[in-house]
Amino acid sequence: MRLPTATIRRLLNLPQVADIWVGGGRSLNSDNDEVFCAAWLDPKEQLVRTMEIRQFPPTPEQLMRLLVQAIESPHHPQAQPCRPHAIIVDDRELQFFLRGVVAPLDIQVEYQARVPLLDDFFELMAAEVTSDDPDLEGLPxxxxxxxxxxxxxxxxxxxxxxxxxxxxxxxxxxxxxxxxxxxxxxxxxxxxxxxxxxxxxxxxxxxxxxxxxxxxxxxxxxxxxxxxxxxxxxxxxxxxxxxxxxxxxxxxxxxxxxxxxxxxxxxxxxxxxxxxxxxxxxxxxxxxxxxxxxxxxxxxxxxxxxxxxxxxxxxxxxxxxxxxxxxxxxxxxxxxxxxxxxxxDEDTEESQSLCQIPIDTEAIPEEAYILFKRFPPKELGELQAAVAYHQRGEIPEEFKGYPVLTIQTKKSAAAAIAAKIAEEGGIHHLTVFPLSGPEQIVMLLAQTNANHLWLLDTFDAESGSLLLDWIKEVNDLDGACGLAVAYGVTGKTRRQPTLKQIVGLFETSLVFSFVDTQRPPTPQPIEISKP
Incomplete structure (x- = not known):
């Protein structure tokens, strides 16, 4: 990925100075919610040229955007637009990314495992900091x-x-x-x-x-x-x-x-x-x-x-x-x-083509509940050890809660569903398909590794709020999620199955509006430990 030609030309028109800037991002560990700060500093002039505070870790793209601002429209009132001779970062991935992007600007990108100035700066940023956007004319x-x-x-x-x-x-x-x-x-x-x-x-x-x-x-x-x-x-x-x-x-x-x-x-x-x-x-x-x-x-x-x-x-x-x-x-x-x-017009075409793909609408019993659960790391580990059927997937190393879509039904049906998923090589992915029409119906589907589509549930505008909240949690983990099958549809554990009642956990991912039945079946190993 490269900067637009017009932007490169505009930045090259700015003077280049012999200064070396440092930049990066850190978590600020706020008392309420975890927040992150990204910044570019000029050690020689002792200036913060640009800074941004947000709720997500800064990406290389975000730090590049801040660098463009630091060059062209620095936030500090005493800072003048200019290009540095070099920049220093403390992240190897960021260094490799920036090297290719800033090469046309004649800026060197160096790496240091520890940049004391950055460490000291982010330690001072425990409180919320704001900065105003520069007041620029929209048009010449x-x-x-x-x-x-x-x-x-x-x-x-x-x-x-x-x-x-x-x-x-x-x-x-x-x-x-x-x-x-x-x-x-x-x-x-x-x-x-x-x-x-x-x-x-x-x-x-x-x-x-x-x-x-x-x-x-x-x-x-x-x-x-x-x-x-x-x-x-x-x-x-x-x-x-x-x-x-x-x-x-x-x-x-x-x-x-x-x-x-x-x-x-x-x-x-x-x-x-x-x-x-x-x-x-x-x-x-x-x-x-x-x-x-x-x-x-x-x-x-x-x-x-x-x-x-x-x-x-x-x-x-x-x-x-x-x-x-x-x-x-x-x-x-x-x-x-x-x-x-x-x-x-892909949405309409995909909805029409989806209707031509066989969907198993009877895979999930009518009396089943679809529950949106969230398991902290410790509980997830206990769940993995407790289930009779387990499909391992990619789970982030650090997370607060792992989102698991849970099907709760009768005991015999739960065992049959988990066994059927295992027989079909596990779950390839979950997907959400909006259908065209005034009702705003959304289908929640599972595609097994045998390329079969299971209809898990449908949602309309009124019933879809829980689904939307769950999707936000999945997005926070870059799509990682799980599908669980449990029993206990009646009694005290209705809608709240215990770990003992969950018979299968299939770790997978959520991919929006996607079905791929053209690929060959790709069964995954399922760990089976029936009691």
Missing amino acids: REYVPLYKRKIRELAQLDIWRRLNHVTPFKLHCSSWDCPTLFAVLVNPQGASRDFGLMLHRGEEALRNFWQQIDQEDPYLDEEDDDRLEETVLRNDCLFLNVSEVDEADLDNDLSFVLRGHAYTIEVGVVHPLEGIRHFYAPEEAEMVYVAIASLIKFWKKTKKQFEQEAYPELNLRFQIPSPCHCALSYQVQVATAPEMMPGI
């Missing part, structure tokens, strides 16, 4: 009136009301740093008048975006800010949002009036290694302006064809003059991309 000054006029023209075409949010347009211009962009409309939701445009940098970026939307976003809690942020930061795109504001906010340079309503423009860039940046560099502002102008011309010429056909196959070329350089123009090819639609 000369582009502000141009954008307001061009976006008002685009908005008056009302494309957002005519096309859905999975209708991409392919824009190609050999003069751009990223020659091919895929433009996707962000539609108004409900009574909202807000709208937007996302310009994904390449086909892979667009496919990755829609894959995460289809497979992950339905299971994310809107209040889980850290995980939502990590999902957003996997994108690689330029974005432009147009949001309705109060008339009192019209003094903002990027505000304008459209059809009697006040709006403001927000621009930005998202990249896995750079993070979210709320401004355009001049070449990015030029590129996005040309892209918008191309879309306007394309829609005016093809509007009637879209009225006759939902998504016609079209390919047109336009010459767009530069808004700021009178001697410069761009040849832009704008096309629909029907070949991308099957990949983008």
Whole structure:
């Protein structure tokens, strides 16, 4: 993975100093919840150039994003934008990752097993620390009136009301740093008048975006800010949002009036290694302006064809003059991309194809309970030793609770289910499949290593809260989870089976919206120790 060309060019324009910076991340061991701090320090100037506190361990990508901020927009008011001669980290994996990414910036990456300055700094960070984002202009000054006029023209075409949010347009211009962009409309939701445009940098970026939307976003809690942020930061795109504001906010340079309503423009860039940046560099502002102008011309010429056909196959070329350089123009090819639609509309296609795969709807008795359990390390060890059927899987070395989906039924049925799973080579993975339709039904499935699909349960919008909470716990362990089979469906232990009543534990993983019946059966060894 590499930084965008425009970002590399922008950072190379900053002066390089002989200083050596140090950076890394640590757990702060908060009294309430475990929190983590990541930072880049300048020992010579005795400055904290960037710092971030969050609820998850910092990843190499996050530390790279912070390094870009440390170079370009340091948080400390006395720090000037510049590139260091070298950086020192105390993590080998981070060193290898950063070496490849910062090579174009002429920055050396060194490793030390222990960096005393970092240790001392993180010891001081026991309390919550905040830092404000730098106050940056979203657009270069000369582009502000141009954008307001061009976006008002685009908005008056009302494309957002005519096309859905999975209708991409392919824009190609050999003069751009990223020659091919895929433009996707962000539609108004409900009574909202807000709208937007996302310009994904390449086909892979667009496919990755829609894959995460289809497979992950339905299971994310809107209040889980850290995980939502990590999902957003996997994108690689330029974005432009147009949001309705109060008339009192019209003094903002990027505000304008459209059809009697006040709006403001927000621009930005998202990249896995750079993070979210709320401004355009001049070449990015030029590129996005040309892209918008191309879309306007394309829609005016093809509007009637879209009225006759939902998504016609079209390919047109336009010459767009530069808004700021009178001697410069761009040849832009704008096309629909029907070949991308099957990949983008994957949720519907997978739901339809899933209906064609045989699913055993009677594997789990009707009188069974589906329980969402969580076992601390000690209890998990006791459970592993107690069950008659055990499938070993990959369990993180450190965890607070191991999520186990537990089927509780009658004693004879529990024994039969555990034996059947063992006969089919154990559980390959669990999966959650949202089905299209207003009912928002979600199927919870298990695929055995004999490539059979077992329907464990179905959930609707009202009954799915427990499933969503359990999925969040599984996500915290990178998908690791277990499937257990227990008895005791009546009596005092109903919904609370004891360790003695759990007859089988199958350690596996959760993979969203995924079924693979084309691979050969891959039975796993099951430890059987019947009493």
